[in-house]
Amino acid sequence: MGNRVTVSADGAAVITVGEHQESFGLVVGADGIRSDARQRWGLDRGLRYAGYTAWRGVAPASGHLADAAGETWGDGARFGIVPLPDDQVYWFATLATAPGGIDADAHSTLRQLFSSWHAPIAQLLDATPDGTVLRHDISDLAEFPPSFVRHRGVLLGDAAHAMTPDLGQGAGQAIEDAATLVLLLRDLPAGADQSALDAALTRYDHLRRPRTRALWQQSRRTGAVGQATGTRGRLRDTALRLIPPSLMVRAMTRVQRWAPPSH
Secondary structure (H helix, E strand, O other): OOOEEOOOOOOOOOOOOEEEEEOOOOOEEEOOOOHHHHOOOOOOOOOEEEHHHHHEEEEEEOOOHHOOOOEEEOOOOOEEEEEEEEEEEEEEEEEEEOOOOOOOOOHHHHHHHOOOOOOOOHHHHHOOEEEEEOEEEEEEEEOOOOEEEEEEEEEHHHHHHOOOHHHHHHHHHHHOOOOOOOOHHHHHOOOHHHHHHHHHHHHHHHHHHHHHHHHHHHHHHHHHHHOOOOHHHHHHHHHHHOHHHHHHHHHHHHHOOOOOOOO
8 A cells, every 4th residue: 555556658568566567468547637647658648727616515405405406607607506315415616717726715715706696505505514615626638648548558537538527427438438448348259369459449449539539529618618707608698598408408418328339
């Protein structure tokens, strides 16, 4: 415990733990947005600050506080509410601002920003225990990796395609990655040679990169629209009022639709 784990720079199926090396058939790099594996495999193109910071919290809530679900957009700011089981509500708030900000008191900052917004936003903030609010600057990959595969190394989840949370697809796409990789490897015949594994990894890359790239781009665009300020924000609000709800539902259905790899 406590030892640094590193992958081989050439993508060999070897990891180094402290001073010891261990060999495997395949190495999966699922080490998040600041992936060391992505960098060591030469697939990293850096990160991009999305232009806004986010606060997140969970409040004990019941009755009218747990009835609401949705997201409210304002001038360079948003507030989202998601009811959870066991009388809990997850909420998030965003603000277009410079990166690196620190709150002396997160509750005070949020009350100043959102106390005039509609119910139950202020009540949820008041119900959130002190010291439990998280604040993070939002970033995504500056450029999309040219591949998710480096020899016997494969990227998965945020290590492969870190996107802004504006579509709520980060964890979902990681699950799709894992399911796709497992199904492709499961279908390899017993005693398959290295060329069969190469073919499976190539197919994983061809299946997953187009879908995740599209969602990475769409998440970025959605965040830019959601954080719009001034005239752009007012034009956004007018346009949204003209979009039929059925069109929004169809768009989200397409985002969530996934099919396992066919044989």
